[in-house]
Amino acid sequence: MISFQNVSKLYRGKGNHTALQNVNLQVGKGEFVFVVGPSGAGKSTFLRLVTREEVPSQGRVIVGGLDVGALRPRDIPHLRRNLGVVFQDFKLLLNKTVWENVAFTLQVTGVSRRDILRRVPAALEQVGLRQKQDAKPLQLSGGEQQRVAIARAIVSRPALLLADEPTGNLDPEAAKSVVRVLWEINRWGTTVVMATHAQGVVDSMRQRVVALEDGRVVRDQLQGAYGA
Amino acid sequence: MRNWRYIWGEAWANLVGNPWMTAASLGSMAVAVMVLSIFVVFAANLDYLAGYLESQVQIRVFVTDGLPATQIAALQKQIAALPGVRQVSFVSKATALKQLEQEFGREKGLLAGESKTNPLPASFSVKATGPAEVAGVAAKLARLSGVTNVSYQAQTVQRLFTLTTALREIGGGLALLLIVATGFIIANTIRLAVFARRREIRIMKLVGASDGMIRGPFIIEGLLLGTLGAALSAGAVLWGYWWLFRSAKYSLPFLPLLSLHLIAEILAGMVVVVGAGVGMLGSFLSLRRYLYSQEQV
Numbered sequence: 379m380i381s382f383q384n385v386s387k388l389y390r391g392k393g394n395h396t397a398l399q400n401v402n403l404q405v406g407k408g409e410f411v412f413v414v415g416p417s418g419a420g421k422s423t424f425l426r427l428v429t430r431e432e433v434p435s436q437g438r439v440i441v442g443g444l445d446v447g448a449l450r451p452r453d454i455p456h457l458r459r460n461l462g463v464v465f466q467d468f469k470l471l472l473n474k475t476v477w478e479n480v481a482f483t484l485q486v487t488g489v490s491r492r493d494i495l496r497r498v499p500a501a502l503e504q505v506g507l508r509q510k511q512d513a514k515p516l517q518l519s520g521g522e523q524q525r526v527a528i529a530r531a532i533v534s535r536p537a538l539l540l541a542d543e544p545t546g547n548l549d550p551e552a553a554k555s556v557v558r559v560l561w562e563i564n565r566w567g568t569t570v571v572m573a574t575h576a577q578g579v580v581d582s583m584r585q586r587v588v589a590l591e592d593g594r595v596v597r598d599q600l601q602g603a604y605g606a
Numbered sequence: 607m608r609n610w611r612y613i614w615g616e617a618w619a620n621l622v623g624n625p626w627m628t629a630a631s632l633g634s635m636a637v638a639v640m641v642l643s644i645f646v647v648f649a650a651n652l653d654y655l656a657g658y659l660e661s662q663v664q665i666r667v668f669v670t671d672g673l674p675a676t677q678i679a680a681l682q683k684q685i686a687a688l689p690g691v692r693q694v695s696f697v698s699k700a701t702a703l704k705q706l707e708q709e710f711g712r713e714k715g716l717l718a719g720e721s722k723t724n725p726l727p728a729s730f731s732v733k734a735t736g737p738a739e740v741a742g743v744a745a746k747l748a749r750l751s752g753v754t755n756v757s758y759q760a761q762t763v764q765r766l767f768t769l770t771t772a773l774r775e776i777g778g779g780l781a782l783l784l785i786v787a788t789g790f791i792i793a794n795t796i797r798l799a800v801f802a803r804r805r806e807i808r809i810m811k812l813v814g815a816s817d818g819m820i821r822g823p824f825i826i827e828g829l830l831l832g833t834l835g836a837a838l839s840a841g842a843v844l845w846g847y848w849w850l851f852r853s854a855k856y857s858l859p860f861l862p863l864l865s866l867h868l869i870a871e872i873l874a875g876m877v878v879v880v881g882a883g884v885g886m887l888g889s890f891l892s893l894r895r896y897l898y899s900q901e902q903v
């Protein structure tokens with residue numbers, strides 16, 4: 379699903395900063411992977427290279443068979459329609475209802491009305507928010523908002539779901555509900571990669587853990603834990 | 607296409623959702639197009655007037671007093687055969703006097719004493735094929751035998767010529783300036799709209815919306831703003847012209863004015879070219895500059 383081949387990422391600017399260094403990593407179809415590491419280790423950079431928000435300075439990033447770094451700008455939408463992305467701060471549109479936020483993904487990618495009417499309820503069902511579909515984001519709890527964001531990410535049925543600290547703004551209860559949803563999505567066959575600081579979550583799940591430090595992979599463990 | 611529904615819907619929602627922005631932008635757009643339309647209407651009429659006056663320019667060819675009728679007829683044929691001459695008509699001494707009397711109307715008495723010995727010479731009234739030919743034709747006429755004097759309103763023709771040429775040049779420059787200004791107005795509005803919707807745009811990009819889908823609503827928004835603003839002022843100018851046209855018909859019946867119909871066509875053309883064209887171009891350029899400079903996503 380994802381293949382990093384000798385990938386380095388150098389942020390240019392005042393004092394060039396190497397965010398990733400010679401990263402080699404494979405993530406297979408259907409896997410659930412935690413990416414952990416201290417702040418500034420390069421977790422977000424790793425995810426942004428997958429979504430083509432950044433391009434590698436060196437090496438190749440292959441996602442679903444596409445050489446992401448070499449994509450022509452007009453082919454980027456094709457890559458992203460097969461990815462779902464979730465962020466720490468939800469990034470919901472506050473003036474739209476839950477339903478509209480989820481439908482938005484489909485509308486702007488040109489999905490027909492009929493399909494939208496079919497797929498939005500299914501996605502909301504999957505995150506357990508069907509009955510809140512007419513609420514505005516700010517009327518929901520943090521955990522609910524994040525689940526809306528997850529529904530938005532999966533409504534296009536991507537093969538890969540990326541989550542960058544999805545529980546970072548949530549209390550432990552809400553965090554649990556979000557992780558449970560991600561886990562279920564993974565059960566249905568979607569590959570999930572989640573960058574996180576949430577030690578409790580990682581330790582309780584016992585999934586593959588990739589630990590980054592200073593832009594290098596320092597540990598890659600099946601059924602791993604947050605700490606070594 | 608269903609995408610179009612979304613794109614138009616978003617553009618419309620944007621315009622209606624930010625009424626102050628929309629009003630401000632429509633207002634400045636309307637003012638710019640208003641100045642432009644007034645100028646264009648004025649210039650078009652002046653052009654028309656110049657053309658009309660040019661076509662009216664006559665060359666007066668005075669003939670030797672007492673020239674026999676046969677020679678006059680021969681001279682008329684000779685004149686008609688000259689290149690650049692469109693029309694020749696003979697004005698006899700008697701006709702010349704009658705014309706003079708008509709022009710002075712009630713003060714006929716002034717001329718009464720003189721009518722016994724008519725001092726007015728017979729002449730030919732010659733029309734050239736175009737204003738540019740007037741001078742050349744006049745020179746040729748002066749060389750004909752039996753002709754004593756040739757006169758035409760040289761200065762009127764010349765001045766009109768320079769005026770219309772200057773007007774066209776100034777008008778072109780002004781139009782360009784105003785078109786650029788309206789382009790900036792639209793571009794700025796779109797820039798603010800892009801800024802206001804940056805979250806949405808970011809999400810659109812992340813979920814894989816195509817470029818057309820992201821830009822579409824803004825382009826349509828520019829199109830709507832441009833067309834609406836231009837149509838607003840064109841409508842106002844047309845109304846003003848209609849009003850002037852109507853009053854001029856009574857107070858200045860001899861003034862040649864372009865018909866309302868023609869002016870409406872010119873203004874409609876402006877709405878399409880300036881309003882719609884500049885509106886779309888303005889937002890397109892704005893998008894190039896701001897949508898993709900924010901991030902290289």
Ligand SMILES: Nc1ncnc2c1ncn2[C@@H]1O[C@H](COP(=O)(O)OP(=O)(O)OP(=O)(O)O)[C@@H](O)[C@H]1O
Pocket residue numbers: 389390391395396397415416417418419420421422423424
């Ligand atoms: N756009 C950027 N320009 C310059 N430097 C950047 C940029 N983005 C990240 N960096 C730097 O690259 C390094 C890795 O950043 P990254 O965001 O990937 O870390 P992270 O592991 O996600 O950290 P956190 O846990 O705090 O989110 C950091 O030192 C950061 O300062």
Ligand SMILES: [Mg+2]
Pocket residue numbers: 421422423542
């Ligand atoms: Mg991060």
